[in-house]
Amino acid sequence: MTDTRAWTPEEFEARLRALGSLYHIHHPYHTRMHAGELSREQIQGWVANRFYYQISIPRKDAAVLANCPDREVRRRWIQRIVDHDGDEHAEGGIEAWIRLGMACGLSREQIVSQELVLPGVRFAVDAYINFARSSSWQEAACSSLTELFAPTIHRQRIDNWPDRYPWIEADGLQYFRNRLSQAHRDVQHGLAITLEHFRTREQQEHALSILRFKLDVLWSLCDALWMAYVEGKPPYFCCERPA
Numbered sequence: 001m002t003d004t005r006a007w008t009p010e011e012f013e014a015r016l017r018a019l020g021s022l023y024h025i026h027h028p029y030h031t032r033m034h035a036g037e038l039s040r041e042q043i044q045g046w047v048a049n050r051f052y053y054q055i056s057i058p059r060k061d062a063a064v065l066a067n068c069p070d071r072e073v074r075r076r077w078i079q080r081i082v083d084h085d086g087d088e089h090a091e092g093g094i095e096a097w098i099r100l101g102m103a104c105g106l107s108r109e110q111i112v113s114q115e116l117v118l119p120g121v122r123f124a125v126d127a128y129i130n131f132a133r134s135s136s137w138q139e140a141a142c143s144s145l146t147e148l149f150a151p152t153i154h155r156q157r158i159d160n161w162p163d164r165y166p167w168i169e170a171d172g173l174q175y176f177r178n179r180l181s182q183a184h185r186d187v188q189h190g191l192a193i194t195l196e197h198f199r200t201r202e203q204q205e206h207a208l209s210i211l212r213f214k215l216d217v218l219w220s221l222c223d224a225l226w227m228a229y230v231e232g233k234p235p236y237f238c239c240e241r242p243a
């Protein structure tokens with residue numbers, strides 16, 4: 001007989017955390033990045049493309065707010081939008097990301113124009129926004145749980161980049177420093193919602209499939225970068241351009 005009993009909160013959390021083995025930290029684009037093996041153009045391509053993720057996160061979080069009737073949850077969740085968009089007190093993560101791009105030698109215009117954003121990156125990120133729009137707010141909260149694994153990758157960049165990419169101006173890494181505490185706080189909230197909401201075994205397995213979907217988003221983003229910047233085969237590379 002198959003075991004259909006609900007996992008305890010501890011077991012459930014352990015299964016969510018176990019999916020960290022599929023995190024994009026293991027994608028060869030990232031392993032090369034951390035080994036110091038990416039060229040200047042490959043780093044720039046990553047930063048310029050990830051900008052599309054950065055500007056999409058507050059839109060995703062606004063979708064969570066729009067779908068959430070619980071005032072207490074909204075009061076906490078809204079901080080995520082402020083973290084990225086900034087306010088009169090702080091410039092916010094999007095501006096910090098632009099500074100990262102400039103520290104890597106891109107111009108502000110090259111970043112904000114999105115001229116380097118690949119179609120595959122756009123599709124992957126848009127799938128995340130659309131998921132948040134069309135799902136319950138608890139499902140969307142669950143999909144943010146890749147942030148469980150993000151502090152490790154941010155910490156690697158803070159520790160490794162000054163040594164491995166000395167041409168990147170050190171101030172540019174502030175984005176990653178800010179995220180260490182922000183991600184920790186976000187994850188505590190997202191995890192509490194997920195453990196509380198997904199109670200039956202069927203619901204818990206559904207939550208795992210949501211986290212798998214989000215891992216797919218992040219992995220697909222790296223795949224698109226790999227084709228363009230490592231294989232040297234961006235979309236239509238082998239096609240004749242129409243007149």
Ligand SMILES: O=C(O)c1cc(C(=O)O)c2c(n1)C(=O)C(=O)c1cc(C(=O)O)[nH]c1-2
Nearest residue numbers: 057143144145146147148149150153154179
């Ligand atoms: O650099 C990374 O590898 C990485 C990954 C993730 C993630 O796991 O989704 C986020 C971030 N960074 C990040 O900076 C961030 O603000 C963020 C918000 C979210 C989310 O799903 O709401 N993920 C992430």
